[in-house]
Amino acid sequence: MTAAALPVERHGDSLWRRALRKFRRDRVGMLALLVVGSYAVIAAGVMLGWWATGWAEISGPKWAPVSAEHWLGTNIIGQDIFSRAIYSTRTAFEVGLVVAIGATLVGAVLGALAGFYSATWVDEIVIWLMGVLDSVPFILLVAAIAYSLQDSPWSMHIAMIVTFWIGTARLVRGEVIKLKGLEFVESAHAIGLNRLSIIFRHILPNTFHILLVQATISFVAAIKSEVILSFLGLGVKDGMSWGLMISESTFEVLAGYFNNFIAASVLMFGLVMAFNMFSDALQDALDPRTVKSP
């Protein structure tokens, strides 16, 4: 009876596998994933020292034009712009991944606790914390944290995690308040499971679709913020990033040389755009309400 009514259904199909099949049919999403994947391969290559190792060397005259030797020309002191742009991909991924994972973990745990213990002091504290952190303008808060942790290479990451968990926590809190009233949670109480197990084994796994989408959103936000912070001198200290490239290009743009600026902007635009489209497709695939006919 069930099999006849749902022909596409396969036995033992988890919600994840269903979402995966839905995602595979989404052409835009797959294309976006391909682009993000290429960036990831580039970043991994940089990390393993396969390419862009000469990003810091002065390898030519200043402001050399595009050539076979310097694919995107050189900057104001004669460094190869192409290697620098490629090397910056690694920085973008490092910042994106660390912040996305950190902010999602913190947001998930605090959001779940606040939701499960809603209308108690636990909830009050979390909501108060979110309100306080939210009421400070983002750039100011990040700048303050980055300044106060100036010696640490992680100050930028910490600053972003501290601000980005809030959005995730709000969504998770709402979802948990909805889920904790459902009967499968009551049934977990009835079989004698303790509260923490109920939160982490029964409730949180049912918010994974939110967490995954929020993680991709945090990833994009982190890359964009990194560019702004590095431009302001609060971000990457040693190494290279698209933000630093844009920052150093200010003099060049005044002199009429746009290569540095365009290279960093286009690469960042490509990654952010692809990641946003990937995030959208992921959201569609994970949402059980948007069932498209096969």
Added chain:
Amino acid sequence: MPRTEAQPLLQVSDLHKHFPVSQGWLRRRQALRAVNGVSLEIAAGETLGLVGESGCGKSTLGRAILQLQKPTSGEVRLAGQALQGLSARELKHARRNMQVIFQDPFASLSPRRTVAQIIREPLDVHRIGTAAERRARVEELLAVVGMRSNALNRYPHEFSGGQRQRIGIARALALEPDFIVADEPVSALDVSVQSQVLNLLGKLKAERGIAFLFISHDLAVIQHVSDQIAVMYLGRIVEQAPAMELYRSPQHPYTKALMSAIPVPDPARRISRIALQGEVPSPLNPPSGCAFRNRCPLATEVCARQVPELEIFSASDAGVHQVACHHPD
């Protein structure tokens, strides 16, 4: 468990469950009396049917008995053990003996776990048996509720409502409880599937001697499954009697009105319907005295003054017939 006539399996005395409600910005605290002084007993292996309109507190009563919602006051004893004031560990142990079946088979199973994981979980939580024994037990339970073992590695969304309800029943049986609260277990199912699930519950009662508190608003279903029936109105039990007795001679005017609403499958027979006037009053602001008086055809001045107690009306071999009314026939 040996059946002792002297001591019923479940004893509930003067149970209250009130919810604090604040109204308006001045926050006047009020208590919503969802369960307002309920006493009942269920003998081992018996089914007590609990009927009442939506919002009369019957589900809250079930949850308060199971300590899923902490009762405001009153006492619940299961197999002689008081469930109030137990430590977390003691309560966890007591839960082995009392389980619950829920109304909504789509909300009662976690969507991200397989059927095997769902049915196994009670055994895992209470550390019963080895891994192999647990696996065998899960398959056995699945067979008991009439499902094939190819369901084990599938997810709840792959099943129909009736099948999901069977999975929920298998989970409730895993700990071999003596007492199960069945909270509207068939209300969300198609009529054709309802009878299958009811027959399954009947079989469990007969073969395993499980006592049920069977909550429903469907009088036909209640009549089919119950040994005793309790009628609930606005947080109180207004009449309780052996099933046959209640259908033969209802005493409380509310019960009479409910009975007269049961459709009779005989076009030639005319029955007089009692149509109640008005709405169920808000449990935030119930009428003084008898809560039913504003809709009752028999209400007099005494009903406004005095809350009628549940008193014995008659007794027979099947049990006692109790009614809470100032004007029984």
